[in-house]
Amino acid sequence: MTKKIYPFILALAIPIAMASQGKPGKSMGNPLPALDTKNIRNYEFALNDPMNVRIYTLSNGLKVYLSVYKNAPRIQTFIAVKAGSKNDPADATGLAHYLEHMVFKGSDVYGTKNYAKESVEIKKIEDLFETYRKTKDDAQRKKIYHQIDSISSVAAKYAIANEYDKMLAGIGADGTNAFTSFDQTVYVNEIPSNQVENWLKIEAERFRKPVLRLFHTELEAVYEEKNRGLDSDDNKTWEAIFSGLFKNHTYGTQTTIGTIEHLKNPSMVEINKYYNKHYVPNNMAIIMSGDFIPEVVIGQIEKHFGSLQAKPVEKYNAAPEAAITQKIVKEVVGPNPASVAMA
Numbered sequence: 001m002t003k004k005i006y007p008f009i010l011a012l013a014i015p016i017a018m019a020s021q022g023k024p025g026k027s028m029g030n031p032l033p034a035l036d037t038k039n040i041r042n043y044e045f046a047l048n049d050p051m052n053v054r055i056y057t058l059s060n061g062l063k064v065y066l067s068v069y070k071n072a073p074r075i076q077t078f079i080a081v082k083a084g085s086k087n088d089p090a091d092a093t094g095l096a097h098y099l100e101h102m103v104f105k106g107s108d109v110y111g112t113k114n115y116a117k118e119s120v121e122i123k124k125i126e127d128l129f130e131t132y133r134k135t136k137d138d139a140q141r142k143k144i145y146h147q148i149d150s151i152s153s154v155a156a157k158y159a160i161a162n163e164y165d166k167m168l169a170g171i172g173a174d175g176t177n178a179f180t181s182f183d184q185t186v187y188v189n190e191i192p193s194n195q196v197e198n199w200l201k202i203e204a205e206r207f208r209k210p211v212l213r214l215f216h217t218e219l220e221a222v223y224e225e226k227n228r229g230l231d232s233d234d235n236k237t238w239e240a241i242f243s244g245l246f247k248n249h250t251y252g253t254q255t256t257i258g259t260i261e262h263l264k265n266p267s268m269v270e271i272n273k274y275y276n277k278h279y280v281p282n283n284m285a286i287i288m289s290g291d292f293i294p295e296v297v298i299g300q301i302e303k304h305f306g307s308l309q310a311k312p313v314e315k316y317n318a319a320p321e322a323a324i325t326q327k328i329v330k331e332v333v334g335p336n337p338a339s340v341a342m343a
Contacts, residue, residue: 041056054067062281062301066292069290073194073291075192075196076290078285081284082283082285083278083283084180084183084184085182085250086183088250090254094263096185099274100187103207104165105210105213106164106211110167114158122215124151125152126269129269130269152214152217164206168199171199171202172192173192175190176188182256193290193292200303207279212268225257232334237332240330249318277314281310
């Protein structure tokens with residue numbers, strides 16, 4: 001069946017549009033800030049969209065997708081970055097995923113007892129990891145890693161572990177998590193409807209300047225994920241399929257978790273470069289679905305995220321793929337019963 005595709009349409013968000021969604025300023029019994037009529041702005045929507053999603057674009061390019069759903073006084077939130085493992089440098093695979101872990105460690109404002117002193121130690125660790133990556137002699141590498149371990153212990157004294165998670169728990173958030181895939185990195189929270197302002201304060205600060213603190217110990221968590229993948233038949237099958245389909249594209253030439261070699265030789269310099277390059281508002285989106293007043297929430301998002309500075313985003317140029325002209329068969333071995341996957 002041929003379906004007619006309707007384009008997005010520019011509409012004017014006016015207070016009367018809330019009539020079918022409850023009284024302005026009320027939300028499942030939770031009081032919300034009064035509607036600021038000066039904050040009325042244009043948004044896009046798709047015709048016949050059953051979710052009535054409003055798509056706003058801030059002046060810095062940040063996309064905001066808002067869908068009202070009033071079954072409970074809660075809001076499902078996602079903050080998405082349009083960059084994933086396909087954007088990893090070929091000599092530093094797994095970088096996007098590792099950065100995802102680091103974004104939970106706080107900024108120069110929270111997650112630290114004394115950032116001025118902590119930052120000095122973190123810079124030492126960063127420099128040592130660069131030396132470590134370039135060193136091939138095993139004895140020398142062991143000596144450098146001992147230095148990293150020692151300085152990390154000093155830096156850890158200034159860190160406040162899990163402060164982000166504690167702050168989110170403090171406002172009643174649930175399902176705090178994140179995931180990285182080929183094309184995106186997404187940060188997840190479900191929050192109470194009356195905590196939007198606090199959630200935005202925390203998140204805006206989180207994405208303003210993530211600090212690569214406790215970098216040394218977080219490697220263990222990433223190693224464990226890699227080990228689980230090596231033991232998973234499904235994971236090995238998935239990787240085999242993509243390596244067969246994509247001979248040149250990074251979908252097939254590298255994995256989201258990265259190689260063992262690259263995980264053993266991480267670069268804080270490269271991770272910071274990746275953040276500065278891709279974590280910019282015109283390459284990000286905030287998605288919210290739940291119990292809120294869109295005209296209020298878009299003003300709150302503008303207040304907290306509107307000051308982030310847009311930067312040019314380099315277009316991803318995929319390597320061309322030749323046509324697959326014959327059958328490709330790949331075999332993986334594991335403990336599960338035999339199975340077949342086709343793509």
